[in-house]
Amino acid sequence: MSETFDIGLGNHDVHLRKKADSDFISFWDDQARNLSWFSTWTATLDWKPPFAKWFVGGTINASYNALDIHQNSRADKTAILWEGENDESRTLTYADMFMQVQKFANVLKSLDVKKGDRVTIYLPMVPELPISMLACARIGAIHTVIFSGFSAASIRDRVNDSESRVIITADGGYRRGKIVNLKDVVDDAIDGIDLVDHVIVLERAKNKISMSAKDKFWNDLMDSASSSCDAERLESTHPLYILYTSGTTGKPKGVLHGTGGYLTHLYSTFKWAFDIQDTDVFFCTADIGWVTGHSYVVYAPLLHGATQVMYEGAPDFPDESRMWDILQKYNVTIFYTTPTALRMFMKFGDDVPNSFDLSSLRLLGTVGEPINPEVWKWYFKTIGKEKCPIIDTWWQTETGGMLISPLPGLETIPLKPGSGTRPIPGINLDVVDEHGDVVPINTKGHLVINNPWPGMLLTLWGDDEKYRNVYWSKYENRYYSGDFATQDDDGYIWLLGRADDVLKVAGHRIGTAELESCIVSHQSVAESAVCGISDNVKGEVIIAFVVLRHGLKIDSDALEKELVDKIRSDIGAIATPRQIYFVSKLPKTRSGKIMRRLLKAIGTNEVVGDLSTLEDGAAVTEVKKVFDEIQKSIKD
Ligand code: ATP
Ligand code: MG
Numbered sequence: 001m002s003e004t005f006d007i008g009l010g011n012h013d014v015h016l017r018k019k020a021d022s023d024f025i026s027f028w029d030d031q032a033r034n035l036s037w038f039s040t041w042t043a044t045l046d047w048k049p050p051f052a053k054w055f056v057g058g059t060i061n062a063s064y065n066a067l068d069i070h071q072n073s074r075a076d077k078t079a080i081l082w083e084g085e086n087d088e089s090r091t092l093t094y095a096d097m098f099m100q101v102q103k104f105a106n107v108l109k110s111l112d113v114k115k116g117d118r119v120t121i122y123l124p125m126v127p128e129l130p131i132s133m134l135a136c137a138r139i140g141a142i143h144t145v146i147f148s149g150f151s152a153a154s155i156r157d158r159v160n161d162s163e164s165r166v167i168i169t170a171d172g173g174y175r176r177g178k179i180v181n182l183k184d185v186v187d188d189a190i191d192g193i194d195l196v197d198h199v200i201v202l203e204r205a206k207n208k209i210s211m212s213a214k215d216k217f218w219n220d221l222m223d224s225a226s227s228s229c230d231a232e233r234l235e236s237t238h239p240l241y242i243l244y245t246s247g248t249t250g251k252p253k254g255v256l257h258g259t260g261g262y263l264t265h266l267y268s269t270f271k272w273a274f275d276i277q278d279t280d281v282f283f284c285t286a287d288i289g290w291v292t293g294h295s296y297v298v299y300a301p302l303l304h305g306a307t308q309v310m311y312e313g314a315p316d317f318p319d320e321s322r323m324w325d326i327l328q329k330y331n332v333t334i335f336y337t338t339p340t341a342l343r344m345f346m347k348f349g350d351d352v353p354n355s356f357d358l359s360s361l362r363l364l365g366t367v368g369e370p371i372n373p374e375v376w377k378w379y380f381k382t383i384g385k386e387k388c389p390i391i392d393t394w395w396q397t398e399t400g401g402m403l404i405s406p407l408p409g410l411e412t413i414p415l416k417p418g419s420g421t422r423p424i425p426g427i428n429l430d431v432v433d434e435h436g437d438v439v440p441i442n443t444k445g446h447l448v449i450n451n452p453w454p455g456m457l458l459t460l461w462g463d464d465e466k467y468r469n470v471y472w473s474k475y476e477n478r479y480y481s482g483d484f485a486t487q488d489d490d491g492y493i494w495l496l497g498r499a500d501d502v503l504k505v506a507g508h509r510i511g512t513a514e515l516e517s518c519i520v521s522h523q524s525v526a527e528s529a530v531c532g533i534s535d536n537v538k539g540e541v542i543i544a545f546v547v548l549r550h551g552l553k554i555d556s557d558a559l560e561k562e563l564v565d566k567i568r569s570d571i572g573a574i575a576t577p578r579q580i581y582f583v584s585k586l587p588k589t590r591s592g593k594i595m596r597r598l599l600k601a602i603g604t605n606e607v608v609g610d611l612s613t614l615e616d617g618a619a620v621t622e623v624k625k626v627f628d629e630i631q632k633s634i635k636d
Contacts, residue, residue: 002488003373005380006414007389013410020425027426028054028454032264035060035303036069038233041260045452050472050479051459052452054261055236062240062259063138064231066302067101070094074305081281081330082127085174085313092127094305097134100127100222102229104135107221111198113166115140115232118242120164122155122186124148124173125312128202128218129288130298132168137240137259140232144242144254147289147591148173148182154252155189161254162242162461165197168218172205176317183209236260242461243291245397253470254461255291255397263303265401265455269424270300273391273402274334274363275409281360283309283327284336290591291397292367295455296336300401315341320348324356335383336365336391339375340527340592346378347526349550353382363408365391368592370495372517376417392420394495396481398471400455403427404493418517419492427453431487436475441489444496444511449479484511501596503532504540508574512596518570519544522563524552529586530577531599544577545586545599545623556582583622599623 020027029044032055041058070077075095082090092100113119119141123129129145136143144162146155159167169186172179183201187210190196201209202218211217240259244252270276282301286292301308309330315323323345327335345353364384371379371392380390394404404420404427406413413421423429430438431445439445456479460467474480484496497513504510512530519528527547532540546563548554560580567575587595602624 002416002418004414004416005389006412007387012412016410017425024426024428024451028264031268031426032058032260032454034267035065035260035263037260041236047452049477050468051464052261052456053237054258054264054452054454058236058260059233060236060260060263061138061140061231061234062263062299063101063105063134065263066134066137066299067094067098068231070305071098077278077305078307079302079305080127080130081307081309083309083311083326083329085177085311085317090127097127097131097302099227100131101134101138103222103225103227104131105138105229106225106227107200108135108139108141108166109229110221110225111166111200113139113141115234116142116239117166118142118144118162118164120155120159120162120167121145122148122150122167122169122182123202124170124182124204125287125310126170126173126202126204127310128168128170130302130310133241133288133294133298134302138229138231140234140238142239142241144244145289145294146244147287148180149175149289152185152188155186156193158244158252158254159190159193159196161244163195165195166200167196167198168200168202170202170204171209172207174205174313176314179205179207181207181209183215187212234259237458239458241294243294243397253466254463256458256461257400257455258458261454261456262400263299265453266295266300267303269402269405269455270296270304272407272410272424273393273405274336274365276301276304276306276334278305280306280333281309281330282306282334282336283311283330283332284365285311285315285323285338285341286336286367287591291400292336292591295401316344316348320345321352321356324353324358327358327361328356331360333360334363334365335361336367338368338592339366339371340369340588340594342366342371342375342379343520343527346375346382347547347550350382358383358385361385361388363391364388365393367393367395367402369594370497370513370517371418372520373417374517374521380417389415390417392418394420394483394493398457399449399453400457403429403449403453404495416492419488419494421492423493427451429493430478431485431493432475436478439486442486444484444486446474446499447481447483447485447493447495448475449481452479484513503530503542503575505532505542505574506538510542510571510575515542515544515567515571515575518567518575519546519563521570522559522566524548524554524559525563526550527586527594529594529596529599531596533600542575542577544580545583546580547583547586585622587623 038059041055043056046053079094079097080092133143199215237258242254393402395402406421428450486494496511501512502509515530516528526549530544535541
């Protein structure tokens with residue numbers, strides 16, 4: 001029996017779930033009416049597997065729904081409380097955003113950007129990033145945002161793949177007190193590509209850059225742009241953006257999202273999961289370069305006319321207290337972050353958050369990886385003081401928005417640390433075996449989604465075949481998520497990590513997430529990553545990397561033994577690592593995920609591939625050193 005936490009929060013709307021269960025199409029039809037449409041649809045869903053079209057015939061505009069509709073009631077309300085890395089701050093109201101977006105939409109038009117054209121955006125976390133996205137959306141251009149940590153080679157691939165003629169970037173961006181010259185990276189990326197006609201350069205860091213004939217400064221273009229630009233009436237299925245997935249597991253795929261369905265999904269989930277109120281101050285720590293930033297920094301909060309904090313820099317810069325300082329400064333009420341960030345905060349020790357007033361908080365969210373029960377409880381107790389529910393949201397770049405989550409804005413449900421509880425209304429999913437049959441209670445299987453949903457990707461950009469193969473070929477007419485899960489006897493779903501992240505030891509398959517969660521549940525451990533390295537006898541043997549909680553200095557032999565005993569009793573002897581290595585950090589993407597493909601590549605002496613999304617290169621050096629020692633000891 002897992003522990004449950006019932007703090008009795010939540011509205012109760014049984015009716016909504018009933019309706020969704022009986023007819024998901026008419027249920028979503030109702031939800032879509034919360035948005036402002038120029039003209040209504042003739043068909044709610046056109047489903048020709050694996051292609052779904054939502055609200056066919058309806059016309060809508062994302063930028064209109066994010067800005068225009070608030071100009072009567074909320075023009076002076078703050079949309080963005082921007083916090084720079086070096087203590088600068090800016091406040092933008094809904095009226096400010098409206099004006100800037102219209103002006104920038106006119107700038108794009110003046111550069112001959114038309115409906116359906118792709119625009120690449122490579123900007124740091126500054127308000128001009130959402131402004132650029134909304135300006136694209138306003139005229140029907142398809143934005144493709146590239147996280148500002150990506151390398152020139154990654155940009156080149158993406159610009160070529162999306163055939164973007166216009167790129168928006170900045171001179172530089174701040175990262176841990178240093179200035180990264182973004183313009184230089186773009187120059188390298190497009191060197192020799194004829195495709196790109198214009199590069200718009202925002203002056204953010206005032207670092208030295210070189211400008212060519214293609215390059216124009218943001219401010220110069222904005223100065224002469226008119227501040228009125230009507231939003232285009234776009235088909236509901238018109239593409240809003242391409243977002244290349246983070247590549248934790250390999251080659252990036254251009255996930256293409258539409259407009260009407262996607263916005264309906266975001267509007268609904270933001271209301272249900274975060275119970276958003278006009279007085280809330282929302283803060284999502286995700287970079288807009290990832291899907292969480294697209295969906296729950298840019299679109300969902302603006303659709304609701306919410307006030308939110310947007311932070312430019314690293315969460316532990318200039319010191320370990322930065323996040324809590326921001327929460328206190330802006331009286332944040334809803335905080336949405338990742339398990340990885342939480343494990344890091346936990347590692348710093350409780351004194352850090354305890355020295356801040358976090359009493360404004362009422363809801364705490366998490367996304368991106370399975371959250372270990374230990375970390376969940378820490379978040380609940382130390383940050384939320386046992387009064388804020390933990391909203392563990394499971395979703396993917398491809399799903400557009402949350403699919404599994406507690407929904408305090410809709411219903412009361414007891415929470416179980418480590419489970420995202422149940423699917424949201426309108427989503428019908430199962431945990432199945434290799435044949436597609438539902439597995440028994442508490443048995444591991446593949447998570448599949450049985451019916452289309454509004455936030456679902458339209459396809460992979462320029463590659464319908466790959467879209468079909470990756471998501472729809474394993475099980476007929478059911479979406480294959482690629483994640484392992486179990487379902488318990490209360491119907492709660494437990495995510496167990498990716499199906500391609502399994503260790504195969506002596507014929508057994510062990511999920512990395514399960515093993516890591518077991519290790520992290522030890523009181524001295526902050527973070528862990530496990531991986532398999534090949535072994536002639538067993539196929540693979542497991543090695544584990546462990547980061548201890550801040551300040552802990554422990555006899556590692558004794559601790560190693562304790563951890564091994566724990567693994568044996570919690571999972572079984574088969575999962576015993578050959579060796580446990582204590583390191584000070586793990587290689588992670590800036591979206592907060594441990595790069596297991598990298599650990600594995602180092603372990604097998606393979607080429608490690610694109611490292612540009614890595615948070616900290618030093619972690620790679622440390623892990624590599626450990627592997628070299630292993631190799632050496634095997635040889636000796
Ligand atoms: P790529 O698809 O390129 O390998 P990615 O899968 O890391 O990258 P995302 O779409 O951002 O890119 O992440 C989705 C994945 O993150 C899910 O498939 C799941 O494995 C994991 N995930 C997200 N939220 C949760 C959660 N609440 N609990 C467990 N796992 C989660
Ligand atoms: Mg994925």
